Amino acid sequence: MGKTFIHASKIKHAARKRKHHSKYKTLKKLIDNDAYKIEPSKPLHNGKLFKYWKNRRRLFTKIDSASIYMTDELWFSVTPERIACFLAKFVKACIPDGERILDVFCGGGGNTIQFALQFPYVYGVDYSIEHIYCTAKNSRSYGVDDRIWLKQGSWKRLVSKEKLSNIKYDCVFGSPPWGGPEYLRSDVYDLEQHLKPMGITKMLRSFLKLSPNVIMFLPRNSDLDQLSRATRKVLGPFAKCKVLYVKENGYMKGIFCMWGECFSNYEQATQESNSTELSSENEELPRGKKGEPTVVNEGKSVDIYDING
Numbered sequence: 035m036g037k038t039f040i041h042a043s044k045i046k047h048a049a050r051k052r053k054h055h056s057k058y059k060t061l062k063k064l065i066d067n068d069a070y071k072i073e074p075s076k077p078l079h080n081g082k083l084f085k086y087w088k089n090r091r092r093l094f095t096k097i098d099s100a101s102i103y104m105t106d107e108l109w110f111s112v113t114p115e116r117i118a119c120f121l122a123k124f125v126k127a128c129i130p131d132g133e134r135i136l137d138v139f140c141g142g143g144g145n146t147i148q149f150a151l152q153f154p155y156v157y158g159v160d161y162s163i164e165h166i167y168c169t170a171k172n173s174r175s176y177g178v179d180d181r182i183w184l185k186q187g188s189w190k191r192l193v194s195k196e197k198l199s200n201i202k203y204d205c206v207f208g209s210p211p212w213g214g215p216e217y218l219r220s221d222v223y224d225l226e227q228h229l230k231p232m233g234i235t236k237m238l239r240s241f242l243k244l245s246p247n248v249i250m251f252l253p254r255n256s257d258l259d260q261l262s263r264a265t266r267k268v269l270g271p272f273a274k275c276k277v278l279y280v281k282e283n284g285y286m287k288g289i290f291c292m293w294g295e296c297f298s299n300y301e302q303a304t305q306e307s308n309s310t311e312l313s314s315e316n317e318e319l320p321r322g323k324k325g326e327p328t329v330v331n332e333g334k335s336v337d338i339y340d341i342n343g
């Protein structure tokens with residue numbers, strides 16, 4: 035299954051087998067030292083991360099009952115569990131027969147794990163071997179490491195070398211780096227300049243090489259006009275991007291941007307994707323009517339959901 039990937043439940047074996055390769059040497063060291071394991075009751079040494087640590091149970095609800103592994107970067111990068119769970123159920127509702135999901139920047143496995151709870155084959159890519167290790171460990175704690183395959187590598191390189199195209203993915207998801215917590219410094223987030231490792235147009239093009247169904251998790255202050263332009267440039271003048279503003283506990287967490295026919299009529303899917311109450315609000319809706327996914331211009335439509343938690 036996915037020759038270029040390592041099965042998450044076999045990373046120890048892979049690290050031992052390829053121990054002469056530098057990245058596997060690092061992986062072996064991490065495994066041997068049980069590195070990055072969180073002691074949930076002990077505040078972190080790094081004071082700057084305290085506010086993230088205080089919210090640790092939002093990131094992984096199993097943090098008190100199972101072993102969770104996090105690097106410093108992951109504290110502010112992992113998708114909170116309720117949001118990741120909502121998205122995974124949403125994708126399942128939109129693509130009920132789907133089997134294979136690719137999570138391009140898998141980080142600590144926040145999204146990968148929730149996808150694996152819904153789909154039988156989930157592939158995670160990240161250029162940090164530490165994060166690949168954390169995803170493997172965390173997925174084990176959630177009992178889904180048998181459904182996850184991982185690959186370390188730079189997204190640009192993997193796509194240009196066509197290293198991932200031997201698998202037919204039903205959906206490609208990515209939560210790319212937003213450039214750290216500073217992403218809110220300006221009113222509008224420039225999706226061409228500040229998104230890593232490439233701007234929105236190139237990123238969309240690269241995702242679409244692998245599946246017609248694409249989702250990205252982007253900053254809440256993303257420039258929607260850039261999103262429209264990228265959509266039309268890559269997919270043609272009549273193409274649409276659905277934008278779902280996601281709130282947790284009344285706080286706007288980010289936006290899910292979706293391309294692909296299966297995401298066009300998602301009213302039904304949002305109802306199916308969340309077992310708790312989902313409410314739509316219009317207070318921060320940029321333009322459009324309450325509760326309706328409204329086309330606000332040629333390139334995008336906007337909706338807003340509050341995941342009560």
Ligand SMILES: C[S@@+](CC[C@H](N)C(=O)[O-])C[C@H]1O[C@@H](n2cnc3c(N)ncnc32)[C@H](O)[C@@H]1O
Nearest residue numbers: 111112113139141142143144145161188189231
């Ligand atoms: C926002 S985090 C993803 C968090 C993840 N969704 C989760 O819930 O744990 C972004 C990830 O992208 C990875 N990354 C950054 N640049 C990359 C690149 N060029 N290729 C692959 N991964 C990259 C980082 O190592 C980081 O783990």
